[in-house]
Amino acid sequence: MSSIAEIASEREINHKLKHPIHVTSEIGTLRTVLLKRPGKEVENLVPEYLQRLLFDDIPYLPIIQREHDYFAETLKNRGIEVLYLEKLAAETLSNPELKKQFVDDILRESRANVNGAAKILREYLLSFSSMEMVDKIMSGVLKKEIEESKKTHLYELMDDQYPFYLDPMPNLYFTRDPAASIGNGLTINSMREPARRRESLFMQYIIKHHPRFADHDVPVWLDRDYEFSIEGGDELILSDEVIAIGVSARTSARAIERLALNLFKKNSSFKKVLAVEIPKCRAFMHLDTVFTMVDYDKFTIHPGIQGPQGDMNVYILEKGEDDEHVNISHRSNLQEALKEALGLSELVLIPCGGGDEIASSREQWNDGSNTLAIAPGVVVTYDRNYISNELLRQHGIEVVEILSSELSRGRGGPRCMSMPIVRENIRK
Numbered sequence: 001m002s003s004i005a006e007i008a009s010e011r012e013i014n015h016k017l018k019h020p021i022h023v024t025s026e027i028g029t030l031r032t033v034l035l036k037r038p039g040k041e042v043e044n045l046v047p048e049y050l051q052r053l054l055f056d057d058i059p060y061l062p063i064i065q066r067e068h069d070y071f072a073e074t075l076k077n078r079g080i081e082v083l084y085l086e087k088l089a090a091e092t093l094s095n096p097e098l099k100k101q102f103v104d105d106i107l108r109e110s111r112a113n114v115n116g117a118a119k120i121l122r123e124y125l126l127s128f129s130s131m132e133m134v135d136k137i138m139s140g141v142l143k144k145e146i147e148e149s150k151k152t153h154l155y156e157l158m159d160d161q162y163p164f165y166l167d168p169m170p171n172l173y174f175t176r177d178p179a180a181s182i183g184n185g186l187t188i189n190s191m192r193e194p195a196r197r198r199e200s201l202f203m204q205y206i207i208k209h210h211p212r213f214a215d216h217d218v219p220v221w222l223d224r225d226y227e228f229s230i231e232g233g234d235e236l237i238l239s240d241e242v243i244a245i246g247v248s249a250r251t252s253a254r255a256i257e258r259l260a261l262n263l264f265k266k267n268s269s270f271k272k273v274l275a276v277e278i279p280k281c282r283a284f285m286h287l288d289t290v291f292t293m294v295d296y297d298k299f300t301i302h303p304g305i306q307g308p309q310g311d312m313n314v315y316i317l318e319k320g321e322d323d324e325h326v327n328i329s330h331r332s333n334l335q336e337a338l339k340e341a342l343g344l345s346e347l348v349l350i351p352c353g354g355g356d357e358i359a360s361s362r363e364q365w366n367d368g369s370n371t372l373a374i375a376p377g378v379v380v381t382y383d384r385n386y387i388s389n390e391l392l393r394q395h396g397i398e399v400v401e402i403l404s405s406e407l408s409r410g411r412g413g414p415r416c417m418s419m420p421i422v423r424e425n426i427r428k
């Protein structure tokens, strides 16, 4: 006879097989998460291209890796299964046909055919094992890597001064943004910034072809070929019926409406989408840099997104009269809109940096509001945001701190660095 533990784990496996993705809240106990360990791509950052590559400084590779490993260990110690994007991608591309197809896609999207270089680049990339090739594509390919003897044509020899054939993808460790789990499906995102557009190609291949996902008909609520941008840092699953999405520097109102229409039409459990407008600036690039859910009735917030009376623009989108229309109503207070949508009588917004002008600005810049909930009332945060962390504790939240000197240089915190794949359902 099987033990209770065996039955439970069998049930879990069956659940996983039926629904390899299952996320119906921001706070349900986290079971499986996707990370990307920072690699050589961060060493290919140089001052000339920092801004374009969306970094403010150059992380020191051994330390950023140590900090990231500490983050992953912290999650594993809590019983969370950690998957790595680079490993799933390499496993997917171990199929030679897919490998070729992927290289063609990445070369096209990287506009790598400078001076007609696509052919030698294709040969170069395909000469590696799938794991090495994935690392190489993520790290970027320098022009000087291709042996001079292979450059036989004038156009190959007459290169311009730009050092890369393929730009590095240093933002990949922010797995939250290129794709986002919603219910049993996901969005594979059309990213706003050119520096990040190729990132979601990895998830598109993984969902379609990796054995963990391929045969499960995972719904893609919005795909990366959609013409208006959306990024995962703006997509917050508040319950199995309510989603909040930031209308931000990165996410467009068009994509939000299209996603809402698809969710309503394709029989998902979701009934309301809250479009939350935030200032369009670098420091607040996504909704999750200024607002995250930490418990059933508690949220972090950066006071800088609200007007003097707590006023904001929040639109509630609900199913309309047919599949091409949504009903939209406006609310001017986030707290009230959340209470209404979640059916709560009380709700607490915990201000980043305690609301102090200097501390909240400093700690928001270092992702003090960007918490990753691993269970209701339990969050992972950066250690450097000590004022926000202390305030969370005063509100009864268990705060699990991780190291953050180098990780924070990319302007993202624990939520940005993680893509939940499976969470337990929360109580209703």
Ligand SMILES: NC(=O)NCCC[C@H](N)C(=O)O
Binding pocket: 053, 054, 055, 171, 174, 176, 177, 196, 232, 233, 234, 285, 286, 288, 289, 410, 411, 412, 413, 415, 416
């Ligand atoms: N969800 C997030 O806020 N992700 C952080 C992304 C930081 C990255 N350097 C970017 O600008 O896209």
